[in-house]
Amino acid sequence: MKQYAYYPGCSLESLATSYNLSTLEVAQTLGVDLKEIKDWNCCGATAYFPVDELLAHTLVARNLALAEKDGLSDFVAPCSACYKNAYFTNAYLKKDPDLAEHINYALEADNLHVNGTMKVRHLIEVFIEDVGLDEIEKKITHPLKGLRVAPYYGCQLLRPRKDQENVENPQFFESLLSALGAEPVDYPSKTRCCGGSLIITNRKAALDMVHILLQDAVNRKADVIATTCPMCNVNLEVYQGQVNREFGTQFAIPVMYFTQLMGVALGIKPEKLGIGKELVSGEPVLAFAY
Amino acid sequence: MSEQFEPTIIGFTCNWCSYRAADLAGTSRMKYAPNVRLIRMMCSGRLDPTFVLRALSSGADGVMITGCHPGECHYIEQNYKALRRFLLLRRVLAGLGIEPERVKLVWASAAEGARFASETTAFVEEIRKLGPLNWGKTDDRQQTMDDVESSVVNRPSSEMEVPA
Amino acid sequence: MSNELSFSNEIANVMYATHGNPIKDCLQCGTCSGTCPAVEFMDHTPRAIIGLINAGYRDEVLASNTFWSCASCYHCTVRCPAGIDIADMMYALKRYSMWKGQHQEGLIGPVFAQSFVKMIVDSGRSFEPLLAPTYIFKHGPRGLVQEAQTATGLMLKGRLPLLPKKIKGLKKFQNMVRRIIPIGEPS
Amino acid sequence: MSEKIGVYVCHCGTNIAGTVDVKGVAEWAAEHLKHRGVVIGRDYKFMCSSLGQELVENDIKELGLTRVIVAACSPHLHEKTFRTACERAGLNPYLCEMVSIREQVSWVHTDKVAATEKSKAAISGGVERVIHNEPLEPIQVPIHADTLVVGGGIAGIQAALEIADAGYHVCLVEREPSIGGHMAQFDKTFPTLDCAACILTPKMVEVGAHPNITLLTWSEVEKVDGFVGNFKATIRKKASYVNTDSCTGCGICWEKCPKKVVDDVFEAGMGIRKAIYRPFAQAVPKYPVMDVENCTYFKNSKCKACQLFCPTEPNSINFEQKDEILEVQAGNIILATGYDLFDATRIPQYGYGKLPNVFTSLEFERMCNAAGPTEGKIVLRDMKTAPKSVVVVHCVGSRDENYNKYCSSICCMQSLKFAHLVMERTGAEVYNCYIDIRTPSKDYEEFYKRVLEEGGHFIRGKVAEITDAARIPEEEGKLIVQVEDTLIGKQRRIPVDMVILSAGLEPRHDAKEVGKLFGIACGASGWYTERHPKLDPVATMTDGVYIAGCVQGPKDIPASVVQGAAAAARVLGKIQQGVISLEPIRASINKDQCSGCRICNGLCPFNAIAYIEDDNVSDINPALCQGCGTCVAACPAGAISGTGFSNEQIIAQIDGLLLRNLEPAGV
Incomplete structure (x- = not known):
């Protein structure tokens, strides 16, 4: 069985524990062997690039180097920001020997060396491409029949990748949801930004952006929003209350990780998927499966 | 000022793009290093790898091959063949113990006088760093040349060419 | 020119x-x-x-x-x-x-970026509660109340750990960082 | 050494003499290259002047020079001048070589010593090379008086008519059932707003009736053999299942045909046609063709309504008809195969194909056309509601690294025309979202002004996205166009009923393969490469093949007509010469050395090399060969030599440039 270097990222240890739980459960059920990288560090998310670009890349490179040391070929991140950072640092390392030299000089202090040979993947990619939708469909025991899910891609899962890829109107998330038996909702803001870290630095702007997303999903009669990133999830879910206060709205739409929905459809017990930890209850979703 | 090594470089240009780029560099009075002496051919596809070896073994320290950008060849696609030969040639050179960097391939369109000038100067500096080649300045030059020519000629021709 | x-x-x-x-x-x-x-x-x-x-x-x-x-x-x-x-x-x-050192006054971004970086350099990981003081202060009392409500909610759901995690090879990690930016001598 | 070589070094005023010691160089050549046959070395103020040329001519006559080297400017400037001078003095012109010491030396170097030394080396190289030059004669090729025009749009039509009117025969090949091209689809043409059909139809009819034009529609060129003056094209005339000898074009067959098909070509998907159809009423020729893929009879052997109702005697419907393969001889070829419209679905954020009231420019053209699917009414996709507000989006797929980098050239004027038509016919508010308005032709700017005066709104900004997701009540049920109005620096959301995408022009999807068929190349953007972008815009690198209209790059109707006429003029010039001379720079195969390995055969992009089975050798057709020399370099047996650029010449030049030809010191 193929083993993947698993980089959970900081959020999955705290705010997004349910993402981590559900990821590990679903991976096990689908026979995906995720081996957590030993002693990984924070990748810097979006907050590190404003300070020092080289250091930001070095932080990311340390994790890549640790994974390379384990002799694994695929680096898997469930967080879109971690994924984007790893994807690009890895790509730059390959095409820019100067950058690689700088970084390796720093890594030397930690007895590490990075080559940029990893294939950087997002978790959803591994499930869709490596496991395959057919295989997933076969293992579904509790199809989410009639559940209208708004797939929220967010930003960094897709962008700034653009080489020949459809970054404006992707469809893979929809296909996954269909495989789970759910009904993917076509809504216009699926790749629109949730505000990301602006929730800390520019609360008003971020709440405005979250408001638009929630509005679009609710207008298209979604029962739940599915996310692929802890940052998106927190913004859409944890800050729903603040959006309601700010805009006088009454949103109460559950926001769940795609792995939680997969877990439910695969018949895994909700507690094991971290369901119950959310501030906007995910209970209504369960009704569709059981 | 200390004597610095002035390399001698042979440049092959195609009649349609890179030779005209050199012309344009001239009419625009762009200055570049005087170390490159040019040979005009109709197309970079005309470049027989033995020309390069001949130049290097006759006293040149480097060879610059220039042609139209890929996709802009006047003869449709012959510059791709030049590219293929160039890559092979670098392998042969490495095999002979000569730094492959002594041969450089530059694409320059007829509008890229500036590029021609800057690439030429850059190449002269690269060769200056590598130092004199001194190949063929020994007495058994002819011997070496024959070895080289046979090593290229005896290569399976399929390896040399782009499949049609 | x-x-x-x-x-x-x-x-x-x-x-x-x-x-x-x-x-x-x-x-x-x-x-x-x-x-x-x-x-x-x-x-x-x-x-x-x-x-x-x-x-x-x-x-x-x-x-x-x-x-x-x-x-x-x-x-x-x-x-x-x-x-x-x-x-x-x-x-x-x-x-x-x-x-x-030249930016608009009253912005949270620069402060946030700096404290975030400091946190990573100190521990190798990021930890949300540590961030709070910098930005709650900027948001004023109303922000503080909202933030406190949210944070309490999260705490009750077990989503905010009480102690920050640190990576094990922290010393070497900091040496690595030191090779790129000056962060003071190892203590 | 039997050759007598004269070396002439030009001052070019101070252009060369300012940096190079020209006198020293000339003297050096006479002294140090004496043993290589240099008998005279001269310097002169302006070699290209008539006195300078006379200098060379006199020396040829008096000193009996057998080779000439002129060290001056680039050969691209004056090679012809000096070769002609040599010819006047009785020396074969190809025994004269130029050495560039201006563009390659004096203008680009500042160090006088280095420049002088480089000039010496260059002359030394030239001398060694010219020793190996051979006297050559230009190749004479007779010109077949017929012309093949490929593509029956306005450019092809113009070219065909010009040549036919001059009294020469033309074969016009068109892929679709009718000529007319994109222009036939339009309603009005900018800037004068004449009706496209009114000005195009007479020309189409003229083509159809012209005694000097053979019109082959529903046909495609499959193969081209031969060379300038003597092409042979193999053309597939697709079966139309209609016997054109008896068909009168009465239209009963398509009236009776029960099978409706969405017309993606002529009606741009906006209208329907039948399985047997004529694309539009004014089509030339008037005969219909059968769409086999949709015909009920071809699908399940039932129906035959068309045949049943055909009133002609004998019946014109022939289900047994087969494709015909025709061979056409031609001395010259004009390619006018036009463009494809940019596929707007490639920009998902513009919503085309998903949001019903987003239209492409071609769809809108059809909608405006009185003979089109809405009979000229501008309406929403429901085919009845007139829009109250419209956005015209400029630069769709153009000026964009993600799609096409180039400006499509026609979209500004086309968009202005759309704005005018919408205002005129619906009174709706019209917004043009543009990056720059480009109106650089006669009366174009005036048209822009007119649209401004009519009340068109102009927003300077490239549209970012188009959505139907309303955020405020005013946006409900509308298309919202999100754009920065860059002149006020604000993001705006403009709610409208209809959006028209001014999609750019793209090279035909099969331009590359078609180009290969005719031996011509596409540039980086995919348009065919002209021989010279300014001075020879309709010729190509392949002698006898010309391009006209949008195949060469995006252009509007006036420019396409100009190019069609220009290509025709070039062809007529060639026909009138009767015979043309080609530069004798060619490759040839020494049959005794050729092993018949055929490596060279596939290398030639002009199909000039053929394998002769009987002799087990390959042979090069000198009229097809363009002289690139790739085969010369590739021949493992060294059996191919390149006239004018032989191995001997180049190797000698290398040795000369490296000064290995000088006598060893002390000898």
């Missing part, structure tokens, strides 16, 4: 990994600003910022909140018809303004 680097080139130089992005290629079409989801909160649109950069209006650019309002969603980058990595340019402007 003057030997001084133009402001536009200075910014391009701060975009290390993406290599001299063609800020100068901007055709002022406004695709970035038409796309930007945060544009309403910016004092200049992204396109205008590029215009100001290319025109050399350094002080106006540094005084702008535009790049601090960028959410790094890269939507402008993928749509830009001139191939400019605009989101990366926004990062470059943040770096530049922090290095020069």
Whole structure:
């Protein structure tokens, strides 16, 4: 069985524990062997690039180097920001020997060396491409029949990748949801930004952006929003209350990780998927499966 | 000022793009290093790898091959063949113990006088760093040349060419 | 020709990994600003910022909140018809303004970035509660109340750990960091 | 050494003499290259002047020079001048070589010593090379008087008519059932707003009736053999299942045909046609063709309504008809195969194909056309509601690194025309979202002004996205166009009923393969490469093949007509010469050395090399060969030599440039 270097990222240890739980459960059920990288560090998310670009890349490179040391070929991140950072640092390392030299000089202090040979993947990619939708469909025991899910891609899962890829109107998330038996909702803001870290630095702007997303999903009669990133999830879910206060709205739409929905459809017990930890209850979703 | 090594470089240009780029560099009075002496051919596809070896073994320290950008060849696609030969040639050179960097391939369109000038100067500096080649300045030059020519000629021709 | 680097080139130089992005290629079409989801909160649109950069209006650019309002969603980058990595340019402007110590007053962005970095250097991981004081302070009492409500909610759900995690090889990690930026001698 | 070589070094005023010691160089050549046959070395103020040329001519006559080297400017400037001078003095012109010491030396170097030394080396190289030059004669090729025009749009029509009117025969090949091209689809043409059909139809009819034009519609060129003056094209005339000898074009067959098909070509998907159809009423020729893929009979052997109702005697419907393969001889070829419209679905954020009231420019053209699917009414996709507000989006797929980098050239004027038509016919508010308005032709700017005066709104900004997701009540049920109005620096959301995408022009999807068929190349953007972008815009690198209209790059109707006429003029010039001379720079195969390995055969992009089975050798057709020399370099047996650029010449030049030809010191 193929083993993947698993980089959970900081959020999955705290705010997004349910993402981590559900990821590990679903991976096990689908026979995906995720081996957590030993002693990984924070990748810097979006907050590190404003300070020092080289250091930001070095932080990311340390994790890549640790994974390379384990002799694994695929680096898997469930967080879109971690994924984007790893994807690009890895790509730059390959095409820019100067950058690689700088970084390796720093890594030397930690007895590490990075080559940029990893294939950087997002978790959803591994499930869709490596496991395959057919295989997933076969293992579904509790199809989410009639559940209208708004797939929220967010930003960094897709962008700034653009080489020949459809970054404006992707469809893979929809296909996954269909495989789970759910009904993917076509809504216009699926790749629109949730505000990301602006929730800390520019609360008003971020709440405005979250408001638009929630509005679009609710207008298209979604029962739940599915996310692929802890940052998106927190913004859409944890800050729903603040959006309601700010805009006088009454949103109460559950926001769940795609792995939680997969877990439910695969018949895994909700507690094991971290369901119950959310501030906007995910209970209504369960009704569709059981 | 200390004597610095002035390399001698042979440049092959195609009649349609890179030779005209050199012309344009001239009419625009762009200055570049005087170390490159040019040979005009109709197309970079005309470049027989033995020309390069001949130049290097006759006293040149480097060879610059220039042609139209890929996709802009006047003869449709012959510059791709030049590219293929160039890559092979670098392998042969490495095999002979000569730094492959002594041969450089530059694409320059007829509008890229500036590029021609800057690439030429850059190449002269690269060769200056590598130092004199001194190949063929020994007495058994002819011997070496024959070895080289046979090593290229005896290569399976399929390896040399782009499949049609 | 003057030997001084133009402001536009200075910014391009701060975009290390993406290599001299063609800020100068901007055709002022406004695709970035038409796309930007945060544009309403910016004092200049992204396109205008590029215009100001290319025109050399350094002080106006540094005084702008535009790049601090960028959410790094890269939507402008993928749509830009001139191939400019605009989101990366926004990062470059943040770096530049922090290095020069010149930015609009009252912004949370620079403070946040600094405390975030400090936290990572101290522990190797990020930990949300530690961040709180810097920004709650900026938000004033109302923000504090809201934040406290949210935080309590999260705490009850077991989503906020009480102690920060640290990576094991922290010393070596800090040595690594030290090779790039000065963070003081190991204690 | 039997050759007598004269070396002439030009001062070019101070252009060369300012940096190079020209006198020293001339003297050096006479002294140090004496043993290589240099008998005279002269310097002169302006070699290209008539006195300079006379200098060479006199020396040839008096000193009996057998080779000439002129060290001056680039050969691209004056090679012809000096070769002609040699010819006047009785020396074969190809025994004269130029050495560039201006563009390659004096203008690009500042160090006088280095420049002088480089000039010496260059002359030394030239001398060694010219020793190996051979006297050559230009190749004479007779010109077949017929012309093949491929593509029956306005450019092809114009070219065909010009040539036919001059009294020469033309074969016009068109892929579709009718000529007319994109222009036939339009309603009005900018800037004068004449009706496209009114000005195009007479020309189409003229083509159809012209005694000097053979019109082959529903046909495609499959193969081209031969060379300038003597092409042979193999053309497939697709079966139309209609016997054109008896068909009168009465229209009963398509009236009776029960099978309706969405017309993706002529009606741009906006209208329907039948399985047997004529694309439009004014089509030339008037005969219908059968769409086999949709015909009920071809699908399940039932129906035959068309045949049943055909009133002609004998019946014109022939289900047994087969494709015909025709061979056409031609001396010259004009390619006018036009463009494809940019596929707007490639920009998902514009919503085309998903949001019903987003239209492409071609769809809108059809809608405006009185003979089109809405009979000229501008309405929403429901085919009845008139829009109250419309956005015209400029630069769709153009000026964009993600799609096409180039400006499509026609979209500004086309968009202005759309704005005018919408205002005129519906009174709706019209917004043009543009990056730059480009109106650089006669009366174009005036048209822009007119649209401004009529009340068109102009927003300077490239549209970022188009959505139907309303955020405020005013946006409900509308298309919202999100754009930065860059002149006021604000993001705007404009709610409208209809959006028209001014999609750019793209090279035909099969331009590359078609180009290969005719031996011509596409540039980086995919348009065919002209021989010279300014001075020879309709010729190509392949002698006898010309291009006209949008195949060469995006252009509007006036420019296409100009090019069609220009290509025709070039062809007529060739026909009138009767015979043409080609530069004798060619490759040839020494049959005794050729092993018949055929490596060279596939290398030639002009199909000039053929394998002769009987002799087990390959042979090069000198009229097809363009002289690139790739085969010369590739021949493992060294059996191919390149006239004018032989191995001997180049190797000698290398040795000369490296000064290995100088006598060893002390000898």
